[in-house]
Amino acid sequence: MPAALILLSAVPVIAGAVRLNELIAGAAVTPENARFFAVPTPVVTHIFCVGVYSVLGAFQFASGFRRRRPGWHRAAGRLLIPCGLVAALTGLWMTLFYPRPAGDGDLLTGFRLVFGTAMVVSILLGLAAIRRRDVTGHRAWMIRGYAIALGAGTQVLTHLSWFLFFGAPGEFARALLMGAGWMINLAVAEWLIRRRPVRSPRTLTGHADDHRRSPGVMAREGRRTRLSS
Structure with a gap:
């Protein structure tokens, strides 16, 4: 499972690295990237935290590794929680305060605000659960938060499927495809949370x-x- 999750997050992580390279190398300013050059701190912080949260978080799903190294699981969690919160909060900030790019309408903005807020709430509820030693609740809320964070990876797949059959999506279709990416991940997360362990x-x-x-x-x-x- 960690390999599959890292693969799912590969495209957004690579896209973030390309964006960082543009900012560091001083690429030409275009209407698409002008907002990032004007205020680079939120997007740089977002890219870094999303990368750490996506890749390091994938290893929290390796049950055998967790059992052999319980100390590593706790240490990684202390890094993942702030990274996840910062990733979600910077995403919300960019949605609210960056100029809206072409192709993003009110519906997509609403989706970003809803799912970004849900990610923050999930991580905080997961933290509260483990502080009261509720391991089951902690696991469930952390899986939900991670699923939302990996929405960007699934959105690549939903957009690719649409593009192959219908061409470039319009504003409304793009919003639905983005929303579908988050919903698919949450559906899989709920299945993982609710499935019962199989006894031999x-x-x-x-x-x-x-x-x-x-x-x-x-x-x-x-x-x-x-x-x-």
């Missing part, structure tokens, strides 16, 4: 047999086993 057939059979057999039968079977050995 051997364990289930053993418990069922023990309940069906009486103590006397189990004692006789034990004596036969000792005599045969």
